[in-house]
Amino acid sequence: MEILNRLREATADIHRRIEKLPFSRRMLTGQISRREYTVLLQALLHIHQSYERILNACPALRTLWPQCPSRAAALARDLECLGVELNDRPGWVEEWISQIDALQEPMAWAGAGYVLEGSRQGSRFLAAPLAKALDLPLQMGVGLDYHLDNGPDPAQTWRAVGLALSNLATRLQNPNSIVAAAVITFENLHSLYRDISTLPQEIAQERSISV
Numbered sequence: 001m002e003i004l005n006r007l008r009e010a011t012a013d014i015h016r017r018i019e020k021l022p023f024s025r026r027m028l029t030g031q032i033s034r035r036e037y038t039v040l041l042q043a044l045l046h047i048h049q050s051y052e053r054i055l056n057a058c059p060a061l062r063t064l065w066p067q068c069p070s071r072a073a074a075l076a077r078d079l080e081c082l083g084v085e086l087n088d089r090p091g092w093v094e095e096w097i098s099q100i101d102a103l104q105e106p107m108a109w110a111g112a113g114y115v116l117e118g119s120r121q122g123s124r125f126l127a128a129p130l131a132k133a134l135d136l137p138l139q140m141g142v143g144l145d146y147h148l149d150n151g152p153d154p155a156q157t158w159r160a161v162g163l164a165l166s167n168l169a170t171r172l173q174n175p176n177s178i179v180a181a182a183v184i185t186f187e188n189l190h191s192l193y194r195d196i197s198t199l200p201q202e203i204a205q206e207r208s209i210s211v
């Protein structure tokens, strides 16, 4: 089966579970507080920074992978706009990296790339309700770049990601490692969204950011 179809099949259930979480539902309906949104952005910054650092340090993967707008840079800009300080990299992010490294296939990181680039598809539906919830204009440079900075032709970039995945899958002895890395990444992100869903009420309802 084509690698993109295998990735979709292997991760469809986790994606559905993420979409059903209370935090995801509230993002979609514009009902989250700035405080809990910034908890998400802080964690995503560590995920994307780590992924982009690993991608750039692997020439074999970097050569095949398309140039996509840096989501780590977008997250750093958003946190600055929202007046939030950066925190230390949490232990579970180290654990996520170890889980993928344990597959002993550097190219498997393309599976994480599938998840992190693919999540831009959801951003198309999240940007507007988030702007409403955070009381921000729906534009770049105000704290929503993570969802809006998708380059001049997002559909073309996503096709290029699919092509890179196909190329990689034919070169690897064990393309299952790409699927395994995607599942590991999705599961870690599900845990993050689940944990934010259960933040104490006072944080979930806090309208202003305390730093």
Ligand code: HEM
Binding pocket: 004, 008, 015, 018, 019, 024, 027, 028, 114, 115, 116, 117, 118, 119, 120, 121, 122, 123, 125, 186, 189
């Ligand atoms: C929070 C709520 C979310 C919503 C409403 C959402 C919504 C969507 C939608 C509508 C698509 C396009 C489906 C299609 O074109 O058939 C999509 C694709 C995707 N989403 Fe999400 N998403 C969410 C969260 C996430 C998260 C947290 C991740 C992982 C970090 C993620 C990863 C993906 C991936 C990898 C795809 C591409 C699937 C493919 O075409 O192969 N999504 N999402």
